[in-house]
Amino acid sequence: MTRAQREAELLETVRAQPVPEHVAIIMDGNGRWATRRGLPRVAGHHEGVKTARAMVRAADALGLRYLTLYAFSTENWSRPEDEVSTLMSLLERAIHSELPELMERNARLRVLGRTNGIPAAVRRGIDHVVHATRENTGLNVLMAFNYGGRDELIDAFRALARQVQAGELRPEDISEKVISAALYTADIPDPDLLIRTSGEMRISNFLLWQIAYTELWITPTLWPDFTASDLYGAVAEFQGRTRRFGKV
Numbered sequence: 001m002t003r004a005q006r007e008a009e010l011l012e013t014v015r016a017q018p019v020p021e022h023v024a025i026i027m028d029g030n031g032r033w034a035t036r037r038g039l040p041r042v043a044g045h046h047e048g049v050k051t052a053r054a055m056v057r058a059a060d061a062l063g064l065r066y067l068t069l070y071a072f073s074t075e076n077w078s079r080p081e082d083e084v085s086t087l088m089s090l091l092e093r094a095i096h097s098e099l100p101e102l103m104e105r106n107a108r109l110r111v112l113g114r115t116n117g118i119p120a121a122v123r124r125g126i127d128h129v130v131h132a133t134r135e136n137t138g139l140n141v142l143m144a145f146n147y148g149g150r151d152e153l154i155d156a157f158r159a160l161a162r163q164v165q166a167g168e169l170r171p172e173d174i175s176e177k178v179i180s181a182a183l184y185t186a187d188i189p190d191p192d193l194l195i196r197t198s199g200e201m202r203i204s205n206f207l208l209w210q211i212a213y214t215e216l217w218i219t220p221t222l223w224p225d226f227t228a229s230d231l232y233g234a235v236a237e238f239q240g241r242t243r244r245f246g247k248v
């Protein structure tokens with residue numbers, strides 16, 4: 001059996017059972033992938049973009065409703081300036097060139113993060129794709145860009161505090177639902193499955209509130225080496241798990 005045949009068979013098996021609604025991915029390991037090959041780190045980011053594209057296709061093939069990709073964290077600004085600027089232009093170009101395929105797939109792009117902190121030119125490019133795909137009703141691709149879980153909570157608490165101050169909200173009415181609705185992910189269900197590549201056993205400030213009961217799946221595979229079959233395999237393992245939500 002060829003690799004493509006194995007992948008198609010795995011996809012069919014996974015699709016025969018209920019698939020998760022929302023899968024989130026911490027795309028990690030680009031730098032190490034490049035370093036191991038004696039290449040500059042940015043070469044890993046170039047490869048990583050190809051994997052991200054493949055994941056949009058794979059998520060669509062699976063029939064997911066939401067695919068969240070952690071592309072750039074609030075902490076990533078502390079990287080060397082040339083790596084940051086390469087990442088910015090790479091992300092901008094990748095998003096721009098993805099537009100025709102997003103339209104073809106009826107997929108919608110949204111951004112999670114402090115968008116006002118993204119360089120204006122990059123933001124304009126992203127806004128264009130977000131706007132062009134806003135009516136699409138298929139897969140939702142959520143790109144976490146200039147995203148920090150703690151910043152998201154700070155923004156939510158500030159918004160709620162302002163509502164309390166204005167007399168529009170009583171403190172005793174602040175509930176899980178009210179907090180969830182104040183996040184960047186306001187109308188989006190919590191992730192069912194969180195994948196992290198490159199083997200790090202940490203969350204790195206990602207979706208802190210939303211992952212309270214998310215299933216975790218961590219693989220040593222570096223992001224540029226991650227394939228559609230790896231995603232299907234992760235979902236297959238998820239399908240075999242029992243989510244107890246604190247019950248017996």
Ligand code: IPE
Nearest residue numbers: 027028029030031032033071
């Ligand atoms: C993930 O790969 C991409 C981003 C964080 C933008 P890294 O660049 O973190 O790669 P490693 O972890 O250094 O290998």
Ligand code: IPE
Nearest residue numbers: 026027028070071072073204
């Ligand atoms: C997490 O990866 C952020 C993204 C994938 C965008 P990092 O490489 O920045 O995380 P740490 O530094 O290893 O925790």
Ligand code: MG
Nearest residue numbers: 028029030031
């Ligand atoms: Mg990393």
